[in-house]
Amino acid sequence: MTKDSQPDLIIVGAGPAGLSAAVVAAEHGLVVTILDEFPEPGGRMLGQFHEEKGHWWVGKQIAHNLIEQCCALGVHIRCGVSVHGMWKNGHRWVIRTSDGSITAANVLLATGGAEIPQPSPGWTLPGVMSIGAAQVMTNVHFVKPGRRGLIIGVNVLAMAIARELSVSGVSIAAIVLPSQSPLSGKDALPKENVEKLLGLAHLAPSPLMRMGGRAAHSLKMAGVVTHYFPRGGIKLWDIPLKLRTTAIAINGKDRVESVTLADLNGRGEMIAGSEREEKVDFVALAGGLYPLAELASVAGCPFVYIKELGGHIPLHSEEMQTPVAGLYVAGNITGVESALVAMAQGQLAATSICRDAGLLGSQSDTKIAEAKQKVQQVRASALIQFHPGIPKAREQVYKMWAKGCDCVENN
Amino acid sequence: MKHPSLVICRCEEVTMEQLEEAYASGSCTSRQLKMKTRATMGACQGRVCRTLVETWIHVKNPDGPRDAELLSYRPPIRPITFGQLAKDEA
Numbered sequence: 199m200t201k202d203s204q205p206d207l208i209i210v211g212a213g214p215a216g217l218s219a220a221v222v223a224a225e226h227g228l229v230v231t232i233l234d235e236f237p238e239p240g241g242r243m244l245g246q247f248h249e250e251k252g253h254w255w256v257g258k259q260i261a262h263n264l265i266e267q268c269c270a271l272g273v274h275i276r277c278g279v280s281v282h283g284m285w286k287n288g289h290r291w292v293i294r295t296s297d298g299s300i301t302a303a304n305v306l307l308a309t310g311g312a313e314i315p316q317p318s319p320g321w322t323l324p325g326v327m328s329i330g331a332a333q334v335m336t337n338v339h340f341v342k343p344g345r346r347g348l349i350i351g352v353n354v355l356a357m358a359i360a361r362e363l364s365v366s367g368v369s370i371a372a373i374v375l376p377s378q379s380p381l382s383g384k385d386a387l388p389k390e391n392v393e394k395l396l397g398l399a400h401l402a403p404s405p406l407m408r409m410g411g412r413a414a415h416s417l418k419m420a421g422v423v424t425h426y427f428p429r430g431g432i433k434l435w436d437i438p439l440k441l442r443t444t445a446i447a448i449n450g451k452d453r454v455e456s457v458t459l460a461d462l463n464g465r466g467e468m469i470a471g472s473e474r475e476e477k478v479d480f481v482a483l484a485g486g487l488y489p490l491a492e493l494a495s496v497a498g499c500p501f502v503y504i505k506e507l508g509g510h511i512p513l514h515s516e517e518m519q520t521p522v523a524g525l526y527v528a529g530n531i532t533g534v535e536s537a538l539v540a541m542a543q544g545q546l547a548a549t550s551i552c553r554d555a556g557l558l559g560s561q562s563d564t565k566i567a568e569a570k571q572k573v574q575q576v577r578a579s580a581l582i583q584f585h586p587g588i589p590k591a592r593e594q595v596y597k598m599w600a601k602g603c604d605c606v607e608n609n
Numbered sequence: 610m611k612h613p614s615l616v617i618c619r620c621e622e623v624t625m626e627q628l629e630e631a632y633a634s635g636s637c638t639s640r641q642l643k644m645k646t647r648a649t650m651g652a653c654q655g656r657v658c659r660t661l662v663e664t665w666i667h668v669k670n671p672d673g674p675r676d677a678e679l680l681s682y683r684p685p686i687r688p689i690t691f692g693q694l695a696k697d698e699a
Contacts, residue, residue: 235687280687280689281686281687282684282685282686282687282689282693282694283684283685283686284684294684294685296687296689296693297693297696298696299696312656314660314661315657315658315661317615317616317617317661318615319612319614319615321615321616322616322619377612379612379615379625381617381661381664381665485660488660490656491677492654492682492686493686495677495678495681495682496682496683496684496686501676501677501678503675503676503677509660509663510677
């Protein structure tokens with residue numbers, strides 16, 4: 199057996215959490231292999247950039263720095279390799295991949311999140327894609343998803359990516375609400391969305407404030423009485439954000455040709471006669487993200503349901519351990535947050551793994567405390583807050599962990 | 610029902626109407642909906658529609674259980690060839 203087929207630690211996912219964890223673990227002498235199904239490492243950071251205090255945060259650059267550090271430390275990064283199963287054989291995990299099996303004493307799942315679609319009539323037409331797909335096409339592959347698009351669904355991710363698309367020269371006709379159905383729930387109501395955005399606007403520094411002070415100001419004005427939210431929407435940079443407009447249907451013969459829009463009153467009821475067609479050649483659906491945790495389930499980890507963190511998440515401690523020996527988690531698999539939080543979580547998870555492997559000696563308590571503190575600091579100052587209730591929801595998970603399996607779903 | 614023909618599970622081509630029918634005939638958890646309609650059982654193994662099916666049933670039946678195990682994950686969790694599955698199995 200070579201060193202490559204029997205590392206000390208296997209990390210699944212070469213995104214912000216996985217790469218950051220690999221650097222810390224390798225610095226402490228662990229032999230690390232990272233697996234990722236995408237053809238290149240970096241995860242979703244490859245497509246992310248935003249303006250922060252007058253300069254640009256470029257995810258691709260951050261990813262390249264981490265990859266360089268990994269290479270210098272001898273971390274083996276294997277891309278284009280899918281993990282399709284895992285089990286424990288004695289004290290070692292057997293990781294089954296599309297390119298054979300490898301084993302390790304410890305596994306860190308840093309598999310990130312996946313997108314939730316926003317189904318509308320016509321959403322199976324070519325030219326309809328998830329908002330993340332539009333981001334990857336534009337910023338990773340440098341292919342424009344179309345000439346003029348419409349975004350259905352209002353959330354932080356939709357707004358951040360709308361901005362990226364606009365900077366990349368892709369025209370966005372509008373960001374509108376999904377049509378009402380049992381699937382969209384409150385996402386389709388103007389009042390709920392104004393409240394959601396106001397909730398974000400109250401955070402300092404908030405994405406909306408950052409994205410344009412005027413937008414936040416308009417929202418505050420609108421929030422007084424939702425009814426007065428301008429029917430024509432407000433402009434976020436040059437993109438119309440229309441919280442009183444809904445997408446009724448996506449139309450086209452062989453591909454997207456237009457979207458039927460209609461206006462809503464303050465209670466979310468459609469205004470008769472307001473239907474019209476908006477000519478677009480692509481549609482991006484933004485239903486938000488959920489933690490991608492299939493492997494944790496296959497490995498036997500119990501789950502808890504926490505709405506604020508994106509749904510079902512593997513039970514874990516603040517130190518990123520799971521109840522399953524030798525299995526750790528970090529990044530969006532533990533709840534949907536920004537890349538910076540994921541990086542700090544990856545460092546904390548690797549510190550825990552090194553502590554549990556007995557590599558930290560007398561320094562272990564200090565190092566764990568420092569890594570935990572860093573996660574909290576980064577979370578508190580994160581520019582992109584996916585949900586205002588995250589810190590409280592995190593506390594809830596750690597309480598469940600402390601209580602043991604009493605409150606776990608599948609006990 | 611506003612959009613009876615709206616496709617929910619793209620892999621298995623399960624529509625909103627079929628979910629409604631399954632619910633009316635007594636399927637009141639995500640697992641029962643899956644067994645009845647094959648929603649979440651296609652090539653993507655529910656990576657696209659599982660949250661939709663969960664949200665839909667939760668609106669219909671708010672008191673029902675919200676348990677990750679209802680829509681269970683089983684290996685192989687990615688589409689692979691028999692060759693890949695058999696690789697290094699002696």
